[in-house]
Amino acid sequence: MSIIQVDQLTKTFSRPIRGTGAIGAIRDLINRRYEEKTAVDHISFTIERGEIVGYLGPNGAGKSTSIKMLVGILVPTSGEVRVDSEIPYKNRRENARKIGVVFGQRSQLWWDIPVSETFELMKCMYNIPAVDFKRNMELFTDVLGIQDFMHVAVRQLSLGQRMRADLCAALLHNPSIVYLDEPTIGLDVVVKKKIREFLLEVNAQRQTTILLTTHDMSDVEKLCSRVIIINNGRKMFDGDLDRLKSDYSAGETMILHVDHEIGLDRDISHLGVTDFTYHPESGSIQLRYDKRQAKPASILAWFMERTAVHDFEIKPAEVEDVIRDIYQDSTSCGLGEAQ
Amino acid sequence: MNVYYKLMLNAVQSSTVYRFHTFVTTFQRLIGIFVQISLWTALYKGAQSFQMEITQASLQEMWMYVVYSSLIGLMVANGNIYSLSDKIQTGHIVTALIRPIGLFRSLLFETLGSKVFMILFEIIPVLIVSHFVLGLPLPNIEAIPVFMIMLIMAFTTFFLMTFIVGMSSFWYIRTFHLEFMLTHVMNFFSGLMIPLWFFPRELRAVMDWLPFDLVYYAPLSVLLGKAKYAEIGVMLAKGCVWIALLAAAAVMIWHLGKRKLVIQGG
Structure with missing residues (x-):
């Protein structure tokens, strides 16, 4: 049997709403209002x-x-x-x-x-x-x-x-x-x-x-x-x-070390690249794409046709990025449970 | 080794850390005693010059009252209010609650541990000064056993009262005003400053029902041989009833408080 079982766990606190400024403070003394804050909201899991x-x-x-x-x-x-x-x-x-x-x-x-x-x-x-x-x-x-x-x-x-x-x-x-x-x-x-x-x-x-x-x-x-x-x-x-x-880290980063800058104003969004930057001091292009929509090989090929690529690396998304994305998603659109 | 005994030993060890603090408080204690002694002396001398006689106690008895009340103060004192309200205010109470031991009992044994050190470095010096410098007689040996019982009762009563006030931090995050109130009520109604035998009859009648005189007046009147057998019996009975009531209140407030607990500071 699971050692930890958590089922629909909820904790709400009521905390006073504080008015601002001196007048607010005095009003609070006489009539303190409270708000319910749900710190934990129907969480379930087993470990x-x-x-x-x-x-x-x-x-x-x-x-x-x-x-x-x-x-x-x-x-x-x-x-x-x-x-x-x-x-x-x-x-x-x-x-x-x-x-x-x-x-x-x-x-x-x-x-x-x-x-x-x-x-x-x-x-x-x-x-x-x-x-x-x-x-x-x-x-x-x-x-x-x-x-x-x-x-x-x-x-x-x-x-x-x-x-x-x-x-x-x-x-x-x-x-x-x-x-x-x-x-x-x-x-x-x-x-x-x-x-x-x-x-x-x-x-x-x-x-x-x-x-x-x-x-x-x-x-x-x-x-x-x-x-x-x-x-x-x-x-x-x-x-x-x-x-x-x-599941969540579809975003990858590719770094290309190139000879010279190529027209980055040219539209490469058809390749599925979401953003790219050129770093002149290191002579590298950094670009991000969603690997469900883009083929790294074709991106690489596209660049190799246009410039000399010395080296390249592909970095999977860091856990940190993935988690940040999940946090942001959930605050913006209230993402449902991902199970 | 029992965990509470070990807690007590740790408290002894902790209290040895702040040696300078101990010297300063002992010194402060002595000054307080001298001030009160001078006050009572002035009062008695003043009364004498008006041909008035104070029948309740002699001047020497008053001196003894002052010295021993300050010693009892040392023995019953505890840090419950500060320690509980601080733990609750800062949220540090979690560290006490994740242990498989009782909070009340650990506070109790820590307090007892700090007393061991106090007896050696605060009580004995004051007794030496009072005997050799002020020339006060040592208390009557026969009174000691009953006095010890009264002292334990005094300690327990005060410990429970402070525990309850400290626990009220679960509801009112800041309790210093309650602590102030308790201190002032204690100073006045317990016989710490003024022995109850100087109080008007009506006030005495009220205080007979309250627990405050159990803390100072009861043990002091036994020590000074002022209490008769009947009075001792009444005080013991009253002590037991009040301790039971306060203990019940403490248990109740503890169970309510736990549900109310909000950990401050995450």
Whole structure:
């Protein structure tokens, strides 16, 4: 059975409408009006044990709200969440034993005392057997490189160090599900790489289910086998990363290195090219086309007839572009569910 | 090791970090005591010059009242309101709620942990100064057991009151005004500033029904040997009833608050 089941999950908040200026503020004092804001709007999905799922969406899409309902902190307005067959908010503490959570924006470490003390606290909190604790500490400190700052007070750590320690603390008790809310935010490439390797390692060794939100597309490409995209609280896409690319990334970019500029004023739209630019300093032409409508070979042939082409490359759309397109589509025309 | 015990040890360790803070507060505490002692002395001397006699307590008893009320203040104090409203305001409460432990209990044990340090570095110095500098007698040994019970009751009552006020942040994001109110009500009605035996009869009658005097007046009157057996019995019964009521209110507000929770700052 699926480890996470989400069915028609909805969360609405009512928030005060603030008037502008002093008069508006005074009016608000006397008569406060509220508006309903639907943060999560009838979202359904299931996640199997051992999957790594990217939960993506623009800022304010409802990602964090969904995660907080999955974790059991927020109570859904309607719909149902089941994690390992239990309703998280009704069994917050039992649910908490089985999960690990990292909020990239908030540290869960004990501020004034060394990192090692927080780990010791986790050992008591989750009743981690001494053998497991020792083995995990060895593995984690090794992969994440924590030993260098093990005995430093948390408030003196750098962001990257703190993040690694947070991740370690969240996974010490071998949780079967890990929720990561922007785990690589603000980190440098080296630390990001370490964290990704670590997550893949944990996933491979223990079949840990991982649900992560991120704005970093390389996180998605390196980690996730599947992505769920939401926008304005609604689900826009749910499927393999590969399917996302093949279904939505029809746009490709071709770069041609040429001898001299050719009449770019000439109409080549009949070839299916949507836009093109010439970069005189590198002597290259960059053009974009929809591969469902254009044949790259005939575009290339067209150019080779007119100029000497030294080299060319074809770049498939980046995940980032694909996702941006989906966000924009959904805001402009309310694209239906893509399943 | 039990997780709550470990939380307590961590709190002890955390409180050792800010040593300078401890010295400053102890010093501040002593100044406060001297100010109050001077005030009461002036009052008593003034009354004497008018041939008036204050029958409720002797000047030395008042001095002791001042010292011990400030010590009780140290022992019952907690950071509940600040800590809860800050956690709720910043949304940091999520980090507490994703743990498989109770919020109330973790706050309780953290507070107890900070007390260990406080007894060593704040209470003992004040006792030394009061005994050797002010020449005040140490409290009667026989009063200690009942005093300890009263002190636990005082701590629990105040802990629950602050927990409830702190929890109200679920509804009113800012609670500093409620904290102000609680502080002022406590200062006046609990016997912290002025012992209840100086209060007019009508006011006493009202306060007999309220929980505030449980926090300062009850343990102090036992410590100073002012309370008779019957009065101690009444105070104990009242304490139990109020603790039960406040605990029920705290549980209720916790369950309502959880549904109301909005995580600030995403």
